[in-house]
Amino acid sequence: MTADNTSPEDPPLLHVDRLTVEFPGVRALDGVHFDVRGGEVHALVGENGAGKSTLLKVLGGLHRPSAGEVRLGGQPYRPRRPADALHAGIAVIYQEFNLYPDLTVAENVYSGREPYGRFSRGIRYAEINRRSAELFGILGVHIDPAATVDSLTVSEQQLVEIAKALSVDGRIIVMDEPTAALSADEATRLLDVVRRLRSEGRSVVYVSHRLDEVFAVADRVTVLRDGRHVRTAALADTDPDELVRLMVGRDIAAAAPRAGVAGDEVVLDLAGVSAGRQLRDVSLTVRAGEIVGIGGVAGAGQPEVSQVIFGALPITAGTMTFDGAPYRPGSPADAMAAGIGFLHEDRKAAGLLPDLSVRDNLTISVLGRLRHALTRLLSPAAQAGVFADYRNRLAIRTTGPDQLIGQLSGGNQQKVLLGRALAPGGRLLILNEPTRGVDIGAKFEIHQLINELTADGAAVLMISSDLPELLGISDRVYVLAGGQVVGHLTGADLTEENVIMCATTERRIFSPAGV
Amino acid sequence: MSAALRKAPLVVPLLLVVLFLALRTDSFLSGGNIENVLVNAAIVAVPGLAMTFCLAMGEFDLSVGSTVSLAAVVCCSAIIDGVPVLLAMLLALLAGALIGLVNGMVVTKLGVTPFIATLATLVIVRGLALAYTDGHDQIVSSPALKYLVGGRPLGVPMPILLAVLATALAWWSINRTRFGRWVCAVGSNREAARVSGLPVDRIRIAIYVLVGTAGGFWGLLIASQLQKGNGQLGLGFELDAITVVVLGGTALLGGRASVLGTVLAAVLIETIRNGLNLLNTPPAYQRISVGLLLIAALALLGLRRRVTAGPATVPAAVKEAVV
Numbered sequence: 001m002t003a004d005n006t007s008p009e010d011p012p013l014l015h016v017d018r019l020t021v022e023f024p025g026v027r028a029l030d031g032v033h034f035d036v037r038g039g040e041v042h043a044l045v046g047e048n049g050a051g052k053s054t055l056l057k058v059l060g061g062l063h064r065p066s067a068g069e070v071r072l073g074g075q076p077y078r079p080r081r082p083a084d085a086l087h088a089g090i091a092v093i094y095q096e097f098n099l100y101p102d103l104t105v106a107e108n109v110y111s112g113r114e115p116y117g118r119f120s121r122g123i124r125y126a127e128i129n130r131r132s133a134e135l136f137g138i139l140g141v142h143i144d145p146a147a148t149v150d151s152l153t154v155s156e157q158q159l160v161e162i163a164k165a166l167s168v169d170g171r172i173i174v175m176d177e178p179t180a181a182l183s184a185d186e187a188t189r190l191l192d193v194v195r196r197l198r199s200e201g202r203s204v205v206y207v208s209h210r211l212d213e214v215f216a217v218a219d220r221v222t223v224l225r226d227g228r229h230v231r232t233a234a235l236a237d238t239d240p241d242e243l244v245r246l247m248v249g250r251d252i253a254a255a256a257p258r259a260g261v262a263g264d265e266v267v268l269d270l271a272g273v274s275a276g277r278q279l280r281d282v283s284l285t286v287r288a289g290e291i292v293g294i295g296g297v298a299g300a301g302q303p304e305v306s307q308v309i310f311g312a313l314p315i316t317a318g319t320m321t322f323d324g325a326p327y328r329p330g331s332p333a334d335a336m337a338a339g340i341g342f343l344h345e346d347r348k349a350a351g352l353l354p355d356l357s358v359r360d361n362l363t364i365s366v367l368g369r370l371r372h373a374l375t376r377l378l379s380p381a382a383q384a385g386v387f388a389d390y391r392n393r394l395a396i397r398t399t400g401p402d403q404l405i406g407q408l409s410g411g412n413q414q415k416v417l418l419g420r421a422l423a424p425g426g427r428l429l430i431l432n433e434p435t436r437g438v439d440i441g442a443k444f445e446i447h448q449l450i451n452e453l454t455a456d457g458a459a460v461l462m463i464s465s466d467l468p469e470l471l472g473i474s475d476r477v478y479v480l481a482g483g484q485v486v487g488h489l490t491g492a493d494l495t496e497e498n499v500i501m502c503a504t505t506e507r508r509i510f511s512p513a514g515v
Numbered sequence: 516m517s518a519a520l521r522k523a524p525l526v527v528p529l530l531l532v533v534l535f536l537a538l539r540t541d542s543f544l545s546g547g548n549i550e551n552v553l554v555n556a557a558i559v560a561v562p563g564l565a566m567t568f569c570l571a572m573g574e575f576d577l578s579v580g581s582t583v584s585l586a587a588v589v590c591c592s593a594i595i596d597g598v599p600v601l602l603a604m605l606l607a608l609l610a611g612a613l614i615g616l617v618n619g620m621v622v623t624k625l626g627v628t629p630f631i632a633t634l635a636t637l638v639i640v641r642g643l644a645l646a647y648t649d650g651h652d653q654i655v656s657s658p659a660l661k662y663l664v665g666g667r668p669l670g671v672p673m674p675i676l677l678a679v680l681a682t683a684l685a686w687w688s689i690n691r692t693r694f695g696r697w698v699c700a701v702g703s704n705r706e707a708a709r710v711s712g713l714p715v716d717r718i719r720i721a722i723y724v725l726v727g728t729a730g731g732f733w734g735l736l737i738a739s740q741l742q743k744g745n746g747q748l749g750l751g752f753e754l755d756a757i758t759v760v761v762l763g764g765t766a767l768l769g770g771r772a773s774v775l776g777t778v779l780a781a782v783l784i785e786t787i788r789n790g791l792n793l794l795n796t797p798p799a800y801q802r803i804s805v806g807l808l809l810i811a812a813l814a815l816l817g818l819r820r821r822v823t824a825g826p827a828t829v830p831a832a833v834k835e836a837v838v
Contacts, residue, residue, distance in 0.1 A: 062710065083712030098707035100700045102770030107696055112713050114693045122691040164711075 611731020
């Protein structure tokens with residue numbers, strides 16, 4: 001609707017017709033239709049397991065369809081390997097970045113297509129550095145082409161992936177959840193980049209859970225559910241409520257209602273806590289029955305706050321009090337023993353034990369407790385009991401305790417990890433990005449769960465880069481910037497504008513105490 | 516100065532060891548002894564350089580020690596059978612390359628992990644060398660073969676000359692050529708390499724062939740030194756090659772290579788061995804020393820990384836506790 005060059009009469013650039021992809025025992029895609037016009041941003045939405053990733057992998061040459069056809073510019077398109085997709089001008093940016101952390105930015109951008117000297121065989125570094133810089137110029141960003149990728153922020157790495165897509169002159173650039181790991185500010189800039197790509201005449205397939213982004217940037221949207229095509233529509237002809245309904249197949253409330261009642265008892269108190277240069281003079285409290293949120297742009301010190309409380313980052317000044325007693329954990333084990341549960345922000349890197357069963361994944365933090373009193377051997381019955389308990393409470397959808405956790409959807413994996421954090425029975429739960437990468441239905445369930453926990457008297461400290469989530473379920477929110485607390489919002493002050501204001505400008509907002 | 520030191524931290528212990536030996540022994544600094552140390556270092560450095568590529572790719576090859584034996588056997592037997600020496604040497608290199616090719620195919624096409632695959636070829640190739648010789652020495656007397664270790668073109672011992680050339684070539688290749696960067700790319704993130712369309716299998720096979728060929732070359736050097744080949748040669752050599760690479764600072768999990776580190780580590784280890792000889796230390800203690808050195812060096816490296824890296828990324832402690 002925004003671009004004039006996407007008239008419905010144009011034959012589509014990419015046309016996916018009755019595409020079916022089968023894996024042993026699963027039909028991941030079932031007769032799906034999908035098309036992309038030249039110079040449009042086409043959003044692809046659906047819950048986890050709806051088949052979006054499978055479709056992307058077919059386009060990227062990683063999966064082969066069992067039936068159906070893909071046509072690119074009128075010609076059959078059957079990539080047999082990733083390189084074929086690149087040659088055809090289709091660049092897929094997967095959610096797990098495909099970058100080499102040890103290599104430089106330019107080496108990553110031109111990986112596989114490095115120009116080199118005929119006799120010396122040496123890569124022409126001056127050339128790839130210059131050309132990379134030009135690509136970043138097109139994207140409107142500054143990234144040093146000679147820096148190694150592991151020195152970049154996540155959003156910069158995302159831009160390296162996009163530069164890579166531009167370097168193959170991608171006509172269709174496919175982005176899978178490009179803002180999942182970005183702060184609100186970085187996400188806004190990424191959307192600008194997407195618009196720039198469109199104005200260059202390129203097409204973008206934009207996969208996202210975040211409907212606000214879809215409405216901000218896309219021309220059309222296609223909804224998938226359970227491997228089937230549900231609807232394709234111009235954004236002007238639909239609204240977020242309809243999309244959510246189509247994605248989940250039922251009506252759900254936008255946010256779970258708050259059930260917990262904040263008590264007066266202070267469970268955790270930080271007074272003037274500093275940690276090197278990462279945190280400076282942080283003071284905050286969490287009371288029993290309360291959900292306290294921490295917000296801010298990425299890199300403002302949010303994970304570090306959770307790390308000092310969890311004993312993973314030593315404090316250099318200040319004091320902490322937990323359950324009324326001085327608290328200074330020397331390690332995460334100390335923190336767990338004291339009664340603190342911890343959910344890491346990176347499910348894949350620091351959470352899942354992918355080759356173990358859901359039962360083992362859930363009970364791994366309490367195995368010591370599940371041993372027989374005499375033999376000291378692990379008691380399968382006790383383990384099964386704990387698992388059954390959390391399976392019911394958290395509504396974990398699994399075929400059974402022996403299923404490998406890698407086979408669950410993102411939302412159910414997250415519930416298992418939530419169970420792991422809860423199982424030791426602590427009074428304080430630290431949740432880092434509790435719903436990152438989970439679908440809308442599971443997100444709602446997880447929010448409900450957090451609510452129920454606080455109703456039982458637990459204290460929750462939640463770090464979230466998802467503003468609607470942060471504002472929707474927190475009782476109070478601390479905003480961080482540069483490792484300092486720059487805002488404390490309660491009641492009517494809890495608005496997106498206030499959080500962004502505190503996080504990105506000099507303004508400080510502290511709601512009156514005692515709310 | 517400090518930047519150079521950070522790139523080649525082994526210079527410091529090397530200088531300390533040299534200083535110590537210069538003060539404590541009469542013969543260490545004699546020209547003949549220094550040359551002896553450098554020749555021995557060169558002999559292990561050349562296969563070490565090939566192994567550097569392998570580790571930079573995130574894999575390693577255990578079969579090298581047996582390849583040394585088989586290559587020496589092939590070369591010496593061929594010479595005994597009247598094959599021209601140059602052709603015999605070429606056959607030995609081919610045997611090494613073939614073992615590498617087998618390793619590469621087993622690892623890529625059959626999907627066997629490198630540890631298991633090369634452990635198996637380690638045993639098989641040793642068996643082949645023993646079977647071929649029926650357990651006997653293949654003794655030769657070939658000045659042409661001797662030249663490989665004993666020759667002095669331009670007055671420089673042949674192994675040192677070869678090692679210098681190999682070092683320059685390896686450095687250029689790994690840091691400046693497309694192939695070298697591909698190797699590091701595969702070591703840095705193999706899945707990414709696959710998805711970016713790199714010919715990952717071909718790269719891996721090429722590296723195994725390279726290491727196998729280097730193992731064959733090592734066998735030639737040993738045959739040249741001893742003027743014989745048998746099924747007992749090269750026992751444990753694979754660990755020597757991996758030791759110099761790791762001690763030199765190449766990342767065990769791949770992604771980064773230190774060519775100069777490998778060479779320095781070879782010199783350091785040979786200097787220590789030589790020094791312990793001069794101090795009349797029994798061989799058993801030499802082994803213990805090298806092992807302790809390896810632990811000390813890697814522990815220091817790990818400490819330094821922990822200090823400089825800081826908790827900017829996910830602290831390992833969090834991962835351990837949460838998992």
